[in-house]
Amino acid sequence: MDELNSAPTTPTVEIVTPAHNEADYLERCIRHLRELADSLPYETRITVVDSGSTDDTWLVARALADRYGINTLRVRRPGRGRAIRAAWRASDAAVLAYTDVDLSGDISSMPMMFDLVLSGRADLAIGSRISEGTRVSRRWSRTLMSRVYAEIVQWMAAPPFLDLQCGLKVVSGPAVRALLDDVENDDWFFDTELLLAAWQSGHRVVEVPLAWHERVRTTVRYTSTIAEDLSGLARLGARRIRAAAAGSHPGPAPDHAVLRRVAAHELIQSSLVALIAGPGAGGAVNRALPRGLRRSVGVLALAAGVGALANPGRRAAVPISDIVFTGLALGATQLTGRARWLPVALRLGSGAARVVSVAVWVVDEPAGQSGAVGVTGESAR
């Protein structure tokens, strides 16, 4: 049985924080949320949802409930999405929110996000670590994963927002409670599924640039989470195809043209990335690493990292083709030890916003070095 301790009145806003083995971090989180809630002109309830914890998270949460007047909910089965869903479903607040316990996302942006939803200017106001105006302190590998993931989602569905996985979101209670039954995932893909469902059913999703200071410790298990995200996207893609085949309306058409217009400087940047990753830094990195997969991963990371991080605040700064093709081309030469010339054409979009991306990589490997020349072209109309 789930355990729920409710405050008696209906709050205007309910801030949920999902907690899994967070005994050491919970009090700091609740102290800051209490301060924030007390500064607001409307009633705000704070709810901790513990699930799957093997440490003292639940005991700490119960002690904090007495001290700070918060609400606690315990869900038997683990899963971040399941925890948020349970708390949101149990709530009757007009506005629902969640934040990670580590408060990586700056909660001082929350009142403005509450106003967006309360005033009806947004149905969902989502924190973004990718859009312009963000200040982000994060490991480069996490940034890269987020950007690649954002690119994949853009490529598949082209929603008018980029950061689907940010751990701070504010949503309209009535709008989102009506969607929760359609969201199948109970863990990390929950956010993506909810956002795409909301957008496809006509709700306004507004991306709010957020200061983000990431905690080093994470509860994310990378391999299984990446697999979960990709299989979730495949499931949504299959559902869309089935809906189209059955003649039902599959939601708004992808708007690739908006996000995919590539400026001349982006082409120059792509080529520069390839040149740097090739005979220069890439060669040095390659020589230092053992043969095989690690080399290609190293070069892929270098090229992708330079390209993606060179433009941190930009929308769709580096086409995913650059990242993928650089890895493939240089990886192939490293693995075979022979010169390769790889012409690649990919990404034929559909509908009114047609996108064509062509990349040609010429790769040479004299004496164990890699050379790469990249030409990436993209047109949107």
Ligand SMILES: Nc1nc2c(ncn2[C@@H]2O[C@H](COP(=O)(O)OP(=O)(O)O)[C@@H](O)[C@H]2O)c(=O)[nH]1
């Ligand atoms: N209730 C609950 N919360 C979870 C679960 N898994 C993760 N969380 C919480 O989800 C939030 C985000 O996790 P975190 O490790 O900070 O992810 P990261 O910021 O992406 O590295 C934290 O508040 C976690 O405690 C779970 O199975 N159940």
Ligand SMILES: [Mg+2]
């Ligand atoms: Mg975190």
